[in-house]
Amino acid sequence: xxxxxxxxxxxLKRTPDGLVCAVVQQHDTLEVLMVGWMDxxxxxxxxxxxxxxxxxxxxxxxxxxxxxxGNVQWLKGLRLDCDGDALLVSVEQTGPACHTGTRSxxxxxxxTA
Amino acid sequence: xxxxxxxxxxxLKRTPDGLVCAVVQQHDTLEVLMVGWMDxxxxxxxxxxxxxxxxxxxxxxxxxxxxxxGNVQWLKGLRLDCDGDALLVSVEQTGPACHTGTRSxxxxxxxTA
Numbered sequence: 001x002x003x004x005x006x007x008x009x010x011x012l013k014r015t016p017d018g019l020v021c022a023v024v025q026q027h028d029t030l031e032v033l034m035v036g037w038m039d040x041x042x043x044x045x046x047x048x049x050x051x052x053x054x055x056x057x058x059x060x061x062x063x064x065x066x067x068x069x070g071n072v073q074w075l076k077g078l079r080l081d082c083d084g085d086a087l088l089v090s091v092e093q094t095g096p097a098c099h100t101g102t103r104s105x106x107x108x109x110x111x112t113a
Numbered sequence: 114x115x116x117x118x119x120x121x122x123x124x125l126k127r128t129p130d131g132l133v134c135a136v137v138q139q140h141d142t143l144e145v146l147m148v149g150w151m152d153x154x155x156x157x158x159x160x161x162x163x164x165x166x167x168x169x170x171x172x173x174x175x176x177x178x179x180x181x182x183g184n185v186q187w188l189k190g191l192r193l194d195c196d197g198d199a200l201l202v203s204v205e206q207t208g209p210a211c212h213t214g215t216r217s218x219x220x221x222x223x224x225t226a
Binding site for chain 2 (some may be wrong): 002008015016017021023025029030031032034035047048050057058077078079080081082083085086087088098099100102105106109110111112113
């Protein structure tokens, strides 16, 4: 499998545990569906396979979205921000993105002052 | 100034350096403008003032968006995701969100496989 582009690797600015946050947006409606975490290998798999793979901070393992739930994320585009610490992942989301069953992980979770 | 709601504090799941990522979205167009980082105090200030404040990982200080650039972010809404490690901040963005002058920090920064 192809390695990650060294220019891209050099641009990533990681958290102390080696991760970049990945903001996932439905490509047509522009809903923000979820935020996941990627290390270099998760990013490499995502670009190579066209399906989105994350690193789970709680389970300490890779997970490819949809392998358990069926709610696959097909990669439509990927952008890295100006300072290299966040990815914007454009996807076609099958079914709900959230493990609780809501479309987005932010649905109905308003915080007030 | 009011303290942060203890229920909210308890729900936050922080990076090893005590931060939660904040995804910033223009409230009407739904563009993702940037990703910043908040600790509890930055979140408290954001909710109390109605203007978005971050913690700068590189400068090790708080910064309220627009104080230097004039490109203020007015808070329109704030949601915390299902597992408490990401905020979705809905804003009215004045001018460009990116310090490089682009509207979004992701504009023109496509990554390809």
